[in-house]
Amino acid sequence: MKKLIKEKTSFLTDMLEGLTKMNAQIEVIADTVVVRKEKKKQGVAIVSGGGSGHEPAHAGYVADGMLDAAVCGEVFTSPTPDKILSAIKAVDNGDGVLLVVKNYAGDVMNFEMAQEMAEMEDIQVATVIVKDDIAVSDEDKRRGVAGTVLVHKYAGYLADQGENLDNIKEKVEQFISEIKTIGMAITAPMVPTTGQYGFDIESDEIEIGVGIHGEKGLSREKIVPVDQIVERLISELMKEVEAKQLIVMVNGMGATPLSELNIVTKYVNDNLSQRDIEVKHWLVGDYMTALDMQGFSLTFIPYNEAVLTALSEPTESSYFN
Amino acid sequence: MKKLIKEKTSFLTDMLEGLTKMNAQIEVIADTVVVRKEKKKQGVAIVSGGGSGHEPAHAGYVADGMLDAAVCGEVFTSPTPDKILSAIKAVDNGDGVLLVVKNYAGDVMNFEMAQEMAEMEDIQVATVIVKDDIAVSDEDKRRGVAGTVLVHKYAGYLADQGENLDNIKEKVEQFISEIKTIGMAITAPMVPTTGQYGFDIESDEIEIGVGIHGEKGLSREKIVPVDQIVERLISELMKEVEAKQLIVMVNGMGATPLSELNIVTKYVNDNLSQRDIEVKHWLVGDYMTALDMQGFSLTFIPYNEAVLTALSEPTESSYFN
Numbered sequence: 205m206k207k208l209i210k211e212k213t214s215f216l217t218d219m220l221e222g223l224t225k226m227n228a229q230i231e232v233i234a235d236t237v238v239v240r241k242e243k244k245k246q247g248v249a250i251v252s253g254g255g256s257g258h259e260p261a262h263a264g265y266v267a268d269g270m271l272d273a274a275v276c277g278e279v280f281t282s283p284t285p286d287k288i289l290s291a292i293k294a295v296d297n298g299d300g301v302l303l304v305v306k307n308y309a310g311d312v313m314n315f316e317m318a319q320e321m322a323e324m325e326d327i328q329v330a331t332v333i334v335k336d337d338i339a340v341s342d343e344d345k346r347r348g349v350a351g352t353v354l355v356h357k358y359a360g361y362l363a364d365q366g367e368n369l370d371n372i373k374e375k376v377e378q379f380i381s382e383i384k385t386i387g388m389a390i391t392a393p394m395v396p397t398t399g400q401y402g403f404d405i406e407s408d409e410i411e412i413g414v415g416i417h418g419e420k421g422l423s424r425e426k427i428v429p430v431d432q433i434v435e436r437l438i439s440e441l442m443k444e445v446e447a448k449q450l451i452v453m454v455n456g457m458g459a460t461p462l463s464e465l466n467i468v469t470k471y472v473n474d475n476l477s478q479r480d481i482e483v484k485h486w487l488v489g490d491y492m493t494a495l496d497m498q499g500f501s502l503t504f505i506p507y508n509e510a511v512l513t514a515l516s517e518p519t520e521s522s523y524f525n
Numbered sequence: 526m527k528k529l530i531k532e533k534t535s536f537l538t539d540m541l542e543g544l545t546k547m548n549a550q551i552e553v554i555a556d557t558v559v560v561r562k563e564k565k566k567q568g569v570a571i572v573s574g575g576g577s578g579h580e581p582a583h584a585g586y587v588a589d590g591m592l593d594a595a596v597c598g599e600v601f602t603s604p605t606p607d608k609i610l611s612a613i614k615a616v617d618n619g620d621g622v623l624l625v626v627k628n629y630a631g632d633v634m635n636f637e638m639a640q641e642m643a644e645m646e647d648i649q650v651a652t653v654i655v656k657d658d659i660a661v662s663d664e665d666k667r668r669g670v671a672g673t674v675l676v677h678k679y680a681g682y683l684a685d686q687g688e689n690l691d692n693i694k695e696k697v698e699q700f701i702s703e704i705k706t707i708g709m710a711i712t713a714p715m716v717p718t719t720g721q722y723g724f725d726i727e728s729d730e731i732e733i734g735v736g737i738h739g740e741k742g743l744s745r746e747k748i749v750p751v752d753q754i755v756e757r758l759i760s761e762l763m764k765e766v767e768a769k770q771l772i773v774m775v776n777g778m779g780a781t782p783l784s785e786l787n788i789v790t791k792y793v794n795d796n797l798s799q800r801d802i803e804v805k806h807w808l809v810g811d812y813m814t815a816l817d818m819q820g821f822s823l824t825f826i827p828y829n830e831a832v833l834t835a836l837s838e839p840t841e842s843s844y845f846n
Contacts, residue, residue, distance in 0.1 A: 207785065208821065225804070460529065467531070
């Protein structure tokens with residue numbers, strides 16, 4: 205396996221140690237929990253996390269204006285309840301903690317257990333579940349993917365505005381219901397802890413509706429020019445989005461060059477223009493990745509001023525622009 | 526060829542059109558020249574450019590605090606003198622223009638021709654040549670690689686401080702002489718305009734000293750754990766760097782996941798600590814890439830306060846943190 209790692213077993217801790225070098229605002233506690241060095245003195249604390257391999261998510265978003273803590277599991281593996289509890293206890297300042305959880309069985313179960321444990325210690329905790337991946341038709345089973353990063357930003361903004369836990373939970377759940385994402389891949393991720401590719405794919409094939417762990421999606425198709433791939437994805441999104449003004453995220457899957465993300469952006473803009481839809485705000489880059497998978501996802505949110513204000517407010521994170 | 530493009534011939538213009546969506550401060554003129562929408566009213570203008578395929582370099586650095594214009598050639602191809610002249614004329618406000626050129630024969634020749642043409646129109650122009658790649662032993666033949674981005678930032682800062690063209694050229698040349706970079710690759714870039722890989726490499730080999738166009742470097746070696754790769758590169762850098770306090774850039778080559786760049790960072794820090802060298806400032810991310818090549822480069826600069834101040838000053842660019 206050709207990867208820039210020392211050994212499979214130290215992937216996570218080595219990565220987190222490296223992350224703290226450039227990002228002087230954070231530190232690692234309890235081995236795999238990333239927190240701000242300066243704990244927030246008031247306001248709801250926002251905690252997220254999940255399996256690793258999605259960098260900069262989630263640890264890269266521990267920063268002023270976004271997360272207070274990220275609980276990092278091994279690659280593509282849920283973090284354990286005790287680590288989540290450590291995070292909750294480290295960041296709670298008495299105003300309560302919001303857990304932002306992606307909709308995977310292991311994550312949901314372990315965050316729920318941690319919430320119960322924290323509540324037994326009289327910490328006020330609420331949970332929101334992100335399920336923005338429309339490639340799964342059953343809404344209850346939809347996976348949390350790139351839109352999760354927007355939830356981090358939105359929730360962090362509301363906390364900084366001094367909103368209380370109940371209000372934040374309500375507003376964030378409303379926001380989550382409006383986030384729609386679909387992804388595609390041209391190559392599979394090489395998983396460093398197993399030395400295996402996440403899936404097999406032929407040299408002329410793409411996977412439409414892929415998840416961020418290389419899970420299968422809607423269909424395996426032949427590669428076509430990118431404007432047709434964009435049309436394929438947008439036609440799925442348009443089954444669920446009615447707004448004529450959007451906020452759009454073009455998210456790279458980890459090994460997609462920025463040049464190609466920008467080319468995708470051009471064709472998304474062209475396609476939406478033809479549909480008489482205006483993009484009020486763009487986010488283009490690697491936000492929620494799948495190791496070194498090549499591909500991208502599109503996230504559409506109906507534009508409204510309050511959301512754009514929240515997303516545009518500066519954050520200390522180096523990875524959210 | 527599996528790439529997220531429409532057609533080979535539109536790669537550059539599609540990419541630039543996409544780039545302007547998220548980066549509302551810039552626009553494209555003369556087809557392939559990226560400038561700020563709001564031209565700087567005073568102070569030396571900084572212009573760079575070169576072949577494309579190195580995104581976010583160079584167009585992503587056209588922003589308050591960095592470049593005034595980037596002249597974008599086709600993939601791995603120098604821009605023509607007439608485009609460079611267009612850029613110079615677009616940004617000059619009477620205080621003169623500094624050209625930041627990477628040391629490749631085509632770039633040097635074309636920027637020099639453009640300088641002569643601009644001078645004939647009474648525009649004051651100076652040129653600095655970046656040659657930070659120590660993989661080439663002959664100093665005059667050293668290539669300009671990732672360190673170029675630091676030159677953009679440093680020169681942009683000096684211009685904003687109101688320094689005149691002569692002073693900026695002198696200070697930037699001093700700075701350039703202190704920048705040392707070496708790169709490595711584990712995979713070759715797929716060049717979208719040819720459909721060919723930049724070079725052949727076996728599944729257990731790495732290229733030490735690779736350039737940002739996939740040029741050969743010092744040696745082809747067997748893959749080893751990343752701490753040994755880091756030691757290999759640092760031992761080369763240490764032949765030219767004597768400082769005990771450094772500014773370090775860990776630059777991704779385009780398809781290297783952030784997780785692995787952070788793992789590299791951890792081992793660079795460990796290695797330097799053992800040598801009693803302190804890193805005063807880190808830059809970790811994709812700054813100067815080679816399409817979708819996997820690998821990284823290390824750039825070392827002796828620490829001094831003036832340089833750190835310049836590099837740390839906020840910029841509007843989304844790609845320089």
